Amino acid sequence: MxxxxxxxxxxxxxxxxxxxxxxxxTADVAEKLAKMPLGCIIQEFPNKTSHVANTAVDGRLLPSELHPAFFGCLDWHSSVHGHWMLLRLLKTVPDLKSKTEIIAVLDKTFSPDKMKAEAEYFTKYQVASTYERTYGWAWLLKLDQELYTWDNPDAKKWHAALQPLTQQILKLWKAYLPKQTYPNRTGVHPNTAFGLVFALDWARTFKDVAFEKQIEEKAKAFYxxxxxxxxxxxxxxxxxxxxxxxxxxxxxxxxxxxxxxxxxxxxxxxxxxxxxxxxxxxxxxxxxxxxxxxxxxxxxxxxxxxxxxxxxxxxxxxxxxxxxxxxxxxxxxxxxxxxxxxxxxxxxxxxxxxxxxx
Known part of the structure; x- marks a missing residue:
C-alpha cells in the first residue's frame, strides 16, 4: 500500500x-509542513548525535543529555532549523491552526537553562569546538535573526534565552574564519558558501560591521x-x-x-x-x-x-x-x-x- x-x-x-x-x-501548505517538525522536535530516536566521545561516561549519554534543547529531528542541525521553520510560520501565517501547539513547543525549548547547557557543550568536550561547523552554526544564526526581527513578546523572551548559544557560535566562527585557508565546495553540510550566506545575513541584520567585512573578504578570496x-x-x-x-x-x-x-x-x-x-x-x-x-x-x-x-x-x-x-x-x-x-x-x-x- x-x-x-x-x-x-x-x-x-x-x-x-x-x-x-x-x-x-498557503495556510494549508504551511499547516501540513508544520506537522513535520512538530512531530520530530520531541522525538529522540532514531538519532545521529555526531558526538565525539572523550570518555566512556559521555560516550553513554543520551542525545537529550548532550543537547537538552536540540536533541530531536535525528540530528542537532535539523532540530535547529525545524525550530526556525515553526517560528517563521508563526510570524508569517496568521491563520495557522497549530499556533497554540507551536508556541508550547517553542516555549519548552527556549528555556535559559537549556540554552546555557547547549552553549556549554561547545567548550565542555574535546573537539566540540568543531561540532556542526558551519552548517549547524549557520542555521543557529538564522534562528537568532528570526527571533530578533520579530516584535513579539514571546520572540523577545526566546531571543534572550538563546543568547548564550548564539554568542558561543559567534565566538567560534569569528575565531575560525581567519584560519580557514580553503573553502569547502561539497554539496552537503560543510559547504562554506552556504554557511557564509546565512552568516552575512545575520551580520548585516545586527550591524556587526567587523564580522560582515570578515565574511565579505573571505568570500572574495575564495570565489x-x-x-x-x-x-x-x-x-x-x-x-x-x-x-x-x-x-x-x-x-x-x-x-x-x-x-x-x-x-x-x-x-x-x-x-x-x-x-x-x-x-x-x-x-x-x-x-x-x-x-x-x-x-x-x-x-x-x-x-x-x-x-x-x-x-x-x-x-x-x-x-x-x-x-x-x-x-x-x-x-x-x-x-x-x-x-x-x-x-x-x-x-x-x-x-x-x-x-x-x-
Missing amino acids: KKSISFCILIFSFVFASAQVVPTL LDNKATPAYLEPDGSDFFSPSLEIADLIRRVLPKKDFVNWLNKFYEKRSLDRISDLPIISDINDYQGVHLVGLSFTRAWCMKGIAKELPENHKWKKHFESTADKFLANALPLVFAGNYGGDHWLASFAVYALEKQ
Missing part, C-alpha cells in the same frame, strides 16, 4: 512540474577569481546543495550588481548551466542519503530566485533562472510528503525557505 501511495505522489509531482503550477506557501565552474559534474549522489549556485548566491551579496553580472557571465558555461537546470533523479526516496536530492531542488530554487533578482531584465539567464526555479519547486513539494523519516525530519524547513523566495 505504501509503495502505491508513494508512486501516486511521484506521478502527481511529475504532472505538477510539467504543468508548471508553481506551489505557494572572486572562479571562472567556468565545472557544474556540469553536479550533483553528487547525496547532494542537497549545488556547490556552484551556493557560490553565486553568496557573491551576489558581496558585489555591486554590475560587477556581479560580469562575474556570473564568466562563472557559468552552457553545459554547466544546462546540468544544474535538470531535475534531480531520485531512485529511492526512502533512502536517507538519496532523499537529499529532494532538498537539492529547494536549494537550487532559492538560489536561482535570488540570482535572478540581481540580473537586469534583458539578461539572457534571468527568465531561465526564474522558470527553472519554479520547475524545481513544483517537482519537490509533493515529494516532501512521499518518503519516510529520512526526509520528514528536515525537508519541511527547506520547503518553507524556498517557497518564501517566490
Whole structure:
C-alpha cells in the first residue's frame, strides 16, 4: 500500500512540474509542513548525535543529555532549523491552526537553562569546538535573526534565552574564519558558501560591521577569481546543495550588481548551466542519503530566485533562472510528503525557505 501511495505522489509531482503550477506557501501548505517538525522536535530516536566521545561516561549519554534543547529531528542541525521553520510560520501565517501547539513547543525549548547547557557543550568536550561547523552554526544564526526581527513578546523572551548559544557560535566562527585557508565546495553540510550566506545575513541584520567585512573578504578570496565552474559534474549522489549556485548566491551579496553580472557571465558555461537546470533523479526516496536530492531542488530554487533578482531584465539567464526555479519547486513539494523519516525530519524547513523566495 505504501509503495502505491508513494508512486501516486511521484506521478502527481511529475504532472505538477510539467504543468508548471508553481506551489505557494498557503495556510494549508504551511499547516501540513508544520506537522513535520512538530512531530520530530520531541522525538529522540532514531538519532545521529555526531558526538565525539572523550570518555566512556559521555560516550553513554543520551542525545537529550548532550543537547537538552536540540536533541530531536535525528540530528542537532535539523532540530535547529525545524525550530526556525515553526517560528517563521508563526510570524508569517496568521491563520495557522497549530499556533497554540507551536508556541508550547517553542516555549519548552527556549528555556535559559537549556540554552546555557547547549552553549556549554561547545567548550565542555574535546573537539566540540568543531561540532556542526558551519552548517549547524549557520542555521543557529538564522534562528537568532528570526527571533530578533520579530516584535513579539514571546520572540523577545526566546531571543534572550538563546543568547548564550548564539554568542558561543559567534565566538567560534569569528575565531575560525581567519584560519580557514580553503573553502569547502561539497554539496552537503560543510559547504562554506552556504554557511557564509546565512552568516552575512545575520551580520548585516545586527550591524556587526567587523564580522560582515570578515565574511565579505573571505568570500572574495575564495570565489572572486572562479571562472567556468565545472557544474556540469553536479550533483553528487547525496547532494542537497549545488556547490556552484551556493557560490553565486553568496557573491551576489558581496558585489555591486554590475560587477556581479560580469562575474556570473564568466562563472557559468552552457553545459554547466544546462546540468544544474535538470531535475534531480531520485531512485529511492526512502533512502536517507538519496532523499537529499529532494532538498537539492529547494536549494537550487532559492538560489536561482535570488540570482535572478540581481540580473537586469534583458539578461539572457534571468527568465531561465526564474522558470527553472519554479520547475524545481513544483517537482519537490509533493515529494516532501512521499518518503519516510529520512526526509520528514528536515525537508519541511527547506520547503518553507524556498517557497518564501517566490
